[in-house]
Amino acid sequence: MTNVDVHQHLWTPALVAALRARREPPYLDGWTLFLDGEPPFGITPADHDIARRAELAAADGLDRVLVSLSAPIGVEWLPAAEARPLLDAYHDGAEALPEPFGAWAAACVRDIDATATAKDLDRGFAGLQLPADSLADGAGYERCAPLLDLLEERGLPLLVHPGPASGSSADPGWWPAMVPYVQQMHAAWYAFRAFGRPRHPRLRVCFALLAGLAPLHGERLAARGGGPARADLGVFVETSSYGPTAVEAMVRALGVNAVVQGSDRPYAEPPRHPGHGLGGAAAYAFRIANPRRLLTGQG
Numbered sequence: 001m002t003n004v005d006v007h008q009h010l011w012t013p014a015l016v017a018a019l020r021a022r023r024e025p026p027y028l029d030g031w032t033l034f035l036d037g038e039p040p041f042g043i044t045p046a047d048h049d050i051a052r053r054a055e056l057a058a059a060d061g062l063d064r065v066l067v068s069l070s071a072p073i074g075v076e077w078l079p080a081a082e083a084r085p086l087l088d089a090y091h092d093g094a095e096a097l098p099e100p101f102g103a104w105a106a107a108c109v110r111d112i113d114a115t116a117t118a119k120d121l122d123r124g125f126a127g128l129q130l131p132a133d134s135l136a137d138g139a140g141y142e143r144c145a146p147l148l149d150l151l152e153e154r155g156l157p158l159l160v161h162p163g164p165a166s167g168s169s170a171d172p173g174w175w176p177a178m179v180p181y182v183q184q185m186h187a188a189w190y191a192f193r194a195f196g197r198p199r200h201p202r203l204r205v206c207f208a209l210l211a212g213l214a215p216l217h218g219e220r221l222a223a224r225g226g227g228p229a230r231a232d233l234g235v236f237v238e239t240s241s242y243g244p245t246a247v248e249a250m251v252r253a254l255g256v257n258a259v260v261q262g263s264d265r266p267y268a269e270p271p272r273h274p275g276h277g278l279g280g281a282a283a284y285a286f287r288i289a290n291p292r293r294l295l296t297g298q299g
Contacts, residue, residue: 002063004291005270006159006209007238010067010101011048012093018086019073024179026073035073035168038176039282047266050097057100060270062287067094069106072176074164078117080111087120095123104159108207109146114146125158126295131163132184132208141195148200157204157294160188162212177241177267185212197232206236206260206294210246215253229253236294238262239271239286247276256282259291 019028025036046052057065069075075086087106094103105115105125117128128151134140141148151158162184165176175218206243207214208294215237218229237254240262241248250259256278263270275283293299 001288002032002292004064004066005057005060005062005063005261005263005265005287006206006291006294006297007067007161007240008036008053008065008067008265009070009267010050010053010094010097011043011052011070012090012097013064014089014093014096015086016048018089021085022122026075031072035164037164037168038072039169039173044266047260050101054098054100054266056265061089062100062270064100064102064123064298066102066104066126067097068104068129068159068161070182071106071129071161071163072165073182075105076109076131076134077164078108078110080108081114083108084116091120091123091125094125103235109134109147109197112143112146115151118150121150121154121156127151129159129161132160132188132245133163135196136184136187136191136274138191138195140191141199147200148203149195149196149265152200152202155202155297157206158193158266159208160185162209181209182212184215184219188212189214193213194228197235202234202295204234204236204297205240208241208262208264209240209264210237212252213246213250218253226250233293235255236260236290239276240264241268243271244277248278251278251282256285257290259286260294261286 024033027034031045033043033297050249069090075083090106105120105128134144164180165180167175189207222228224287236258237250238260241264274287
């Protein structure tokens with residue numbers, strides 16, 4: 001039995017060096033991150049100490065931790081010539097991580113190159129993460145179709161994660177996480193229903209942060225002509241930054257088989273009680289059975 005956290009971030013020395021080599025956002029000055037649309041953000045170096053993070057995973061009882069490129073940084077939206085060095089640094093560093101770490105691959109979504117992504121996936125990554133704002137409408141699914149076709153062909157899953165936030169320096173520090181990120185995930189959830197699933201019937205997909213709670217609007221969708229909620233065993237949501245209230249509501253909306261543990265560490269912590277108050281069977285589903293179906297397609 002493998003206990004899995006499908007969503008963490010761990011910046012390797014290779015990625016840190018690549019970000020420090022830049023002079024335009026996104027870039028690092030020491031341990032301060034500069035992005036378009038967000039105030040400078042101070043990174044805590046200990047949060048990205050690989051040995052320490054492995055110890056934390058062991059203390060949490062995790063056998064496998066999947067890390068991903070922090071999509072809000074905006075690497076995926078850079079022109080290919082700028083994105084590629086950062087993507088290479090991320091993949092090189094992630095591939096070299098010790099147990100219990102695995103990783104999601106990343107891809108440029110401004111200049112789609114499915115051949116380059118195929119080579120990255122050949123290195124053994126669990127699947128592909130794409131920013132939610134690249135899959136927010138029909139045009140996004142048309143643009144990213146070569147990447148999603150590749151995942152379907154290989155039987156690999158997609159992780160949808162918030163992309164860059166828009167805002168100003170006057171916004172409070174919590175604003176990006178509470179407004180743009182949630183809005184992006186809400187749009188991505190319904191765009192998948194409208195455009196993604198019809199075109200990619202075999203694709204397994206996991207939406208970060210409970211899809212911004214979008215599934216809880218199923219009653220409104222039905223009232224406004226969208227039809228009743230349909231069971232989809234290939235769709236999952238992960239729990240990062242949410243607790244028992246939201247997780248229980250999501251189980252009511254989608255069923256226990258749709259929820260997987262994701263923590264977003266180091267920006268949030270794994271739950272103290274993996275079942276989120278719903279008992280041992282829910283904990284088994286969230287950390288073992290459901291991640292196995294997401295990652296392998298096998299029950």
